[in-house]
Structures are given as C-alpha cells and as structure tokens.
Amino acid sequence: xxxxxxxxxxxxxxxxxxxxxxxxxxxxxxxxxxxxxxxxxxxxxxxxxxxxxxxxxxxxxxxxxxxxxxxxxxxxxxxxxxxxxxxxxxxxxxxxxxxxxxxxxxxxxxxxxxxxxxxxxxxxxxxxxxxxxxxxxxxxxxxxxxxxxxxxxxxxxxxxxxxxxxxxxxxxxxxxxxxxxxxxxxxxxxxxxxxxxxxxxxxxxxxxxxxxxxxxxxxxxxxxxxxxxxxxxx
Amino acid sequence: xxxxxxxxxxxxxxxxxxxxxxxxxxxxxxxxxxxxxxxxxxxxxxxxxxxxxxxxxxxxxxxxxxxxxxxxxxxxxxxxxxxxxxxxxxxxxxxxxxxxxxxxxxxxxxxxxxxxxxxxxxxxxxxxxxxxxxxxxxxxxxxxxxxxxxxxxxxxxxxxxxxxxxxxxxxxxxxxxxxxxxxxxxxxxxxxxxxxxxxxxxxxxxxxxxxxxxxxxxxxxxxxxxxxxxxxxx
Numbered sequence: 001x002x003x004x005x006x007x008x009x010x011x012x013x014x015x016x017x018x019x020x021x022x023x024x025x026x027x028x029x030x031x032x033x034x035x036x037x038x039x040x041x042x043x044x045x046x047x048x049x050x051x052x053x054x055x056x057x058x059x060x061x062x063x064x065x066x067x068x069x070x071x072x073x074x075x076x077x078x079x080x081x082x083x084x085x086x087x088x089x090x091x092x093x094x095x096x097x098x099x100x101x102x103x104x105x106x107x108x109x110x111x112x113x114x115x116x117x118x119x120x121x122x123x124x125x126x127x128x129x130x131x132x133x134x135x136x137x138x139x140x141x142x143x144x145x146x147x148x149x150x151x152x153x154x155x156x157x158x159x160x161x162x163x164x165x166x167x168x169x170x171x172x173x174x175x176x177x178x179x180x181x182x183x184x185x186x187x188x189x190x191x192x193x194x195x196x197x198x199x200x201x202x203x204x205x206x207x208x209x210x211x212x213x214x215x216x217x218x219x220x221x222x223x224x225x226x227x228x229x230x231x232x233x234x
Numbered sequence: 235x236x237x238x239x240x241x242x243x244x245x246x247x248x249x250x251x252x253x254x255x256x257x258x259x260x261x262x263x264x265x266x267x268x269x270x271x272x273x274x275x276x277x278x279x280x281x282x283x284x285x286x287x288x289x290x291x292x293x294x295x296x297x298x299x300x301x302x303x304x305x306x307x308x309x310x311x312x313x314x315x316x317x318x319x320x321x322x323x324x325x326x327x328x329x330x331x332x333x334x335x336x337x338x339x340x341x342x343x344x345x346x347x348x349x350x351x352x353x354x355x356x357x358x359x360x361x362x363x364x365x366x367x368x369x370x371x372x373x374x375x376x377x378x379x380x381x382x383x384x385x386x387x388x389x390x391x392x393x394x395x396x397x398x399x400x401x402x403x404x405x406x407x408x409x410x411x412x413x414x415x416x417x418x419x420x421x422x423x424x425x426x427x428x429x430x431x432x433x434x435x436x437x438x439x440x441x442x443x444x445x446x447x448x449x450x451x452x453x454x455x456x457x458x459x460x461x462x463x464x465x466x467x468x
Contacts, residue, residue, distance in 0.1 A: 142410075150450065175376070223397070226449065
C-alpha cells in the first residue's frame with residue numbers, strides 16, 4: 001500500500017505565486033501504476049512529466065510502461081530529469097542564478113511485484129524506502145516532519161497514513177506561505193491497479209476541514225492540559 | 235515578560251557532536267537583565283560572548299550595562315558579532331568554506347523601560363518583536379514552528395509560553411539529531427530583575443519528562459480520534 005500527498009503552491013518569488021498540481025499519476029489498467037510527486041523548479045518538473053507522458057504513448061520507446069523492475073523506473077526518471085536540466089542549462093538559464101533542480105518521489109506497483117517507493121535526487125541518483133524509513137518527503141519538509149515521525153511506522157493502516165499526511169500538510173501550510181492548497185491525496189491499496197482513491201481537498205472541503213478543525217482544537221486542549229510548573233500549583 | 239529556551243547541541247559534522255549551552259544571561263541586580271541566545275558558528279558565538287563579558291567588567295567601556303535603550307544593545311551585539319567575524323576571516327578561516335555566521339536573539343529589560351526583544355542577524359542588523367510577531371526562533375527553527383504558530387500570541391501567560399517552548403524543542407529534538415538536550419529555559423517576569431527562574435532540563439528531568447510523555451500520548455490519542463474517511467464508516 002502507498003499514500004501520496006502534495007500541496008499545489010508554486011512561486012517564483014513571493015510576488016509570483018501560482019497553483020500547480022504536483023502529483024502526476026500514470027495508470028496502465030491492470031498492469032502498473034506509477035505516481036510522481038515533484039518539488040523544485042517548475043519548468044524542470046513540467047518538462048520531465050511531459051517527456052514521461054510522450055514516451056509512454058510510444059509503444060516502441062523506453063518509458064514508464066516498458067521497465068520490468070521499479071528501480072529501473074526510478075533510474076529512468078533520474079535520467080530524464082538530468083537531461084532536462086542539462087538542456088535548460090544549455091539555454092543559458094544557469095547564468096541567472098536560478099536553480100533548475102527538481103526532486104521526485106516515485107512510487108507505484110508493477111503487476112507481479114510488491115508496491116515500491118523511491119526518492120530521486122536532482123543529481124539523478126535515488127534511494128529506496130525501507131521498513132525503518134517508510135516515508136519520504138520532498139520540498140518544504142521540516143514543518144510537517146514531527147507528526148510523521150511520531151505516527152508513521154511500518155504496518156500503519158492505509159487510512160491512518162493518509163490522515164497523517166493531511167495533518168502534516170495542514171501544519172506546513174499554516175507555518176509557511178510557500179505551501180498552499182488544494183491538497184492532492186492518493187491512496188493506493190496493494191494490487192488494486194487503479195487510481196480511484198484520488199481526492200483533491202480545498203481548505204473548506206468537508207473532510208479536510210473537519211480534520212483541520214478537530215486537530216487544531218485538540219492540540220489547543222492537549223496543550224492546556226499539560227502538567228503545571230511547581231510554582232503554579234501553590 | 236519574556237521566555238527564553240535553547241537546546242545544547244553543537245556539531246562540526248555529524249561525527250563531531252558536542253554539548254554547549256546556547257543561553258547567556260547577564261544580570262545587573264535591580265538595574266538590567268540581558269539574555270543572549272545564539273545559533274550558528276560556535277567559535278564566533280563564544281568569542282562574541284567573551285567580548286561582551288569582558289567589556290561589561292570594565293566600567294569605563296561601552297558594554298551591555300552602559301546603554302540607555304535596548305535597541306542600542308541589539309546594535310552593539312551586532313557590531314561585536316561583525317567584528318569577530320571580520321577578525322576570524324582575517325585569520326584565513328574563510329578559505330575553508332566554513333560559515334562564520336552567527337545569529338542572536340537578545341532580550342531583557344532596562345529599569346524604567348518595558349522588556350524588549352530583538353533578533354540580530356549575522357550581518358549585524360536586527361529586528362524588534364511586535365504584537366503580531368511575539369516570538370523569534372533561530373537555528374533549526376522549522377520543525378518546532380507549527381506549535382508556536384498555533385499557541386503563541388500576545389497576552390499568553392508566562393507559563394504557557396514556557397510550556398510551548400518546551401513542546402516546540404521536544405518536537406525538534408525528535409526530528410533532528412542536530413538539536414539535543416539539555417534544554418535551558420529562562421522565564422523572566424516583567425520588572426523582576428533577577429534570573430531565578432532558570433531551569434536546565436535533561437530528557438529524564440521529571441517536569442520535562444512529564445510534558446514529553448503527556449504530549450506524545452495525547453498527540454497519539456488525538457490522531458486516533460480524527461474523523462474517518464467515508465468508506466471507513468460503512
């Protein structure tokens with residue numbers, strides 16, 4: 001099972017803020033599911049996703065659909081990312097001081113194998129999840145990490161993992177303007193080979209709003225109930 | 235009223251980890267209190283603190299005790315910090331690629347004026363707190379910011395502000411190895427001109443341990459009680 005979650009805010013400076021989905025699912029019904037999450041330079045990620053889409057439509061080409069093992073998919077995404085960065089560098093963009101780097105989370109399942117999950121670095125190399133490291137974050141990761149560290153562990157239910165991702169993104173959005181709604185959430189149960197459980201939440205979407213409200217009020221109450229200092233007791 | 239909190243971990247790479255207090259209180263009984271928190275290069279912060287201490291012992295010199303206004307203290311700390319960095323640069327350290335920068339939080343009270351609080355940047359300039367921005371963080375700030383954003387507001391009680399600082403540091407220590415115990419906590423009630431409420435907590439110090447335990451268990455329960463997805467209800 002896999003859970004993917006992403007916000008939708010991109011910016012080129014605080015005065016140029018836009019909304020783009022950072023979740024890119026690919027489905028070959030019954031055969032494989034590949035989901036990309038992206039962080040970093042928007043032009044790079046868009047070019048990478050476009051190249052992955054085009055290659056996948058050409059049955060004779062090497063593409064997300066052609067590899068037998070998931071680590072080859074991670075390798076391929078890394079190579080495409082490197083090629084795009086090199087091309088954009090060649091166009092003189094590197095002189096502007098803008099970073100062209102993008103980082104990806106790539107997960108999914110190829111029929112006959114277990115679901116798999118990789119983090120692909122801007123340098124094209126990649127790491128695999130492990131039982132001790134069952135989740136990855138990319139982009140503005142620190143604000144939302146404490147709740148993941150407390151809750152996520154191997155064996156957690158799909159729904160709890162998804163709820164924890166929502167709480168983590170909620171906390172991040174409250175603390176950092178560069179992270180914003182809507183939030184994409186994709187829940188992938190093992191061996192389902194479909195993308196039916198893909199939700200998109202605005203702040204006022206009923207389920208996300210109920211999570212946000214209950215969590216916020218609960219944290220407040222939890223805080224108010226903490227043990228008192230000695231001198232407060234007398 | 236002011237609350238100061240700091241961890242004690244310093245490192246020069248993950249294989250060279252040490253413990254240093256990052257809280258530096260100065261007291262002139264009945265006249266003024268100045269508290270420095272430091273983040274960044276340890277050699278720079280130590281040299282700055284030493285220079286502040288030495289100057290304060292020389293009654294004829296410009297020092298923390300000689301200024302009439304708290305913003306002059308922030309200005310002075312910034313100048314000392316710049317002078318130290320320039321001196322260390324001159325010693326050739328800048329060629330090693332190590333950053334000599336340090337950031338400070340400087341707060342306290344001069345008799346006759348209200349308590350005041352500044353953040354001093356490595357460039358020597360500084361900003362003041364405001365009712366809309368009643369707290370500052372320096373160093374590894376992101377992990378612990380969400381709880382501060384939710385709880386800290388103008389008019390919060392001294393004890394609640396202190397508890398919130400402890401929870402914030404606890405979450406940060408759980409998510410990042412570069413932040414570690416003991417935790418220094420200094421609570422300064424307005425017009426008290428003493429440093430009586432300075433606590434130093436290890437992880438197993440009874441009060442800090444009770445906060446950590448109750449918060450951890452409470453977060454777990456709060457999470458378990460969150461609303462269910464539609465399909466979980468049937």
